Amino acid sequence: MIFRTLPIAAAIAATLLALPAVAQQTTPAAAAPASADAARDALAKKEGEGDQSALLKQTLTAVDKQYSMIRRNQLSVTYDLTYAYVGEERIVTDLANGSTTLFNIENTSSHSVTNTFSADYGLLDNVTGNVTLPLISRYSDNNLSNGVSNSLGDLLLGARWQPFEAHRDTPNLTVTSNVRLPTGRSPFKIIAGSGEATGSGVGALTAGLSVNKIVDPVALFGSLNYTASLPAKHLWQVNGSRILTRVAPGGTLGFGMGFAYALSYGISTTISFQEAISAGSKLRFADGLEAKTHMQTSSILNMGLGYRISPKTTVNMSVGIGLTPDSPNMTVSMNIPLNF
Numbered sequence: 305m306i307f308r309t310l311p312i313a314a315a316i317a318a319t320l321l322a323l324p325a326v327a328q329q330t331t332p333a334a335a336a337p338a339s340a341d342a343a344r345d346a347l348a349k350k351e352g353e354g355d356q357s358a359l360l361k362q363t364l365t366a367v368d369k370q371y372s373m374i375r376r377n378q379l380s381v382t383y384d385l386t387y388a389y390v391g392e393e394r395i396v397t398d399l400a401n402g403s404t405t406l407f408n409i410e411n412t413s414s415h416s417v418t419n420t421f422s423a424d425y426g427l428l429d430n431v432t433g434n435v436t437l438p439l440i441s442r443y444s445d446n447n448l449s450n451g452v453s454n455s456l457g458d459l460l461l462g463a464r465w466q467p468f469e470a471h472r473d474t475p476n477l478t479v480t481s482n483v484r485l486p487t488g489r490s491p492f493k494i495i496a497g498s499g500e501a502t503g504s505g506v507g508a509l510t511a512g513l514s515v516n517k518i519v520d521p522v523a524l525f526g527s528l529n530y531t532a533s534l535p536a537k538h539l540w541q542v543n544g545s546r547i548l549t550r551v552a553p554g555g556t557l558g559f560g561m562g563f564a565y566a567l568s569y570g571i572s573t574t575i576s577f578q579e580a581i582s583a584g585s586k587l588r589f590a591d592g593l594e595a596k597t598h599m600q601t602s603s604i605l606n607m608g609l610g611y612r613i614s615p616k617t618t619v620n621m622s623v624g625i626g627l628t629p630d631s632p633n634m635t636v637s638m639n640i641p642l643n644f
Contacts, residue, residue, distance in 0.1 A: 390413065439456060440456070506553060509532055533555070581599065604627060
């Protein structure tokens with residue numbers, strides 16, 4: 305499982321970059337003496353100048369591109385580029401009549417490049433719809449075969465709802481949900497040596513909560529979600545000496561936390577942690593045998609840097625380190641939000 309953890313604080317970091325802006329303004333050393341009226345004009349907030357409450361509300365209502373809230377009828381487009389590497393040694397066995405008939409150690413490495421295009425549209429001021437389309441290129445090298453697969457990934461349709469208005473002293477809560485459509489190449493229909501899977505092979509529904517709070521100049525955030533998947537039926541995949549006919553994936557519980565910190569008007573940093581715990585999948589074979597896989601735990605630590613190149617665009621870079629055997633060894637991500 306590959307986490308896309310870079311956007312967790314992308315919008316938060318982008319907003320935090322604006323916080324030091326007022327403090328960085330300087331007054332010319334040779335300024336002329338000012339009258340009382342001129343002093344009042346200088347101290348008054350100029351039109352378009354952001355105050356702390358406006359920045360706070362903007363930050364609290366823009367967690368990341370997955371949970372961000374935008375105003376009604378507004379459109380936000382985001383591009384993500386992610387590279388992930390997975391390397392492992394896998395022991396392959398096949399049991400027939402209660403005895404081991406095959407024992408082999410495979411050295412496997414996988415390189416994945418994912419181009420993700422997502423669009424958010426404000427249905428209401430507190431309800432945002434989302435469409436995410438990934439394009440995946442994957443290269444795998446193992447003892448049996450190697451090659452490159454280029455294909456569409458799984459399409460995501462989602463919505464976010466902010467039930468309460470954001471306030472300065474209270475955390476902001478966002479309810480999230482999305483439907484995953486199995487548009488990518490299914491891992492349950494791949495023939496050995498014919499390429500790599502680029503999708504999950506099953507549809508799924510995810511529901512969760514996201515919470516964030518500003519402790520100027522730091523933004524704290526966390527999330528919790530649960531994913532339930534539909535079973536994959538009517539399969540006919542050769543698996544050792546047996547034929548796989550049905551797979552029922554177990555549920556997945558995910559959670560994450562982190563913070564973003566504005567170093568200056570144009571630079572911010574983020575650190576985040578995410579973990580997913582997946583129950584075992586139930587397998588059914590053509591000869592009537594049923595089996596269940598072990599539970600998997602995938603977690604990753606991300607460190608990111610955001611650079612503000614314009615008032616509406618912040619480029620975010622992130623490096624992720626896998627913390628468990630079920631995680632990618634390394635991920636490198638770039639995120640560019642384009643707001644309209």
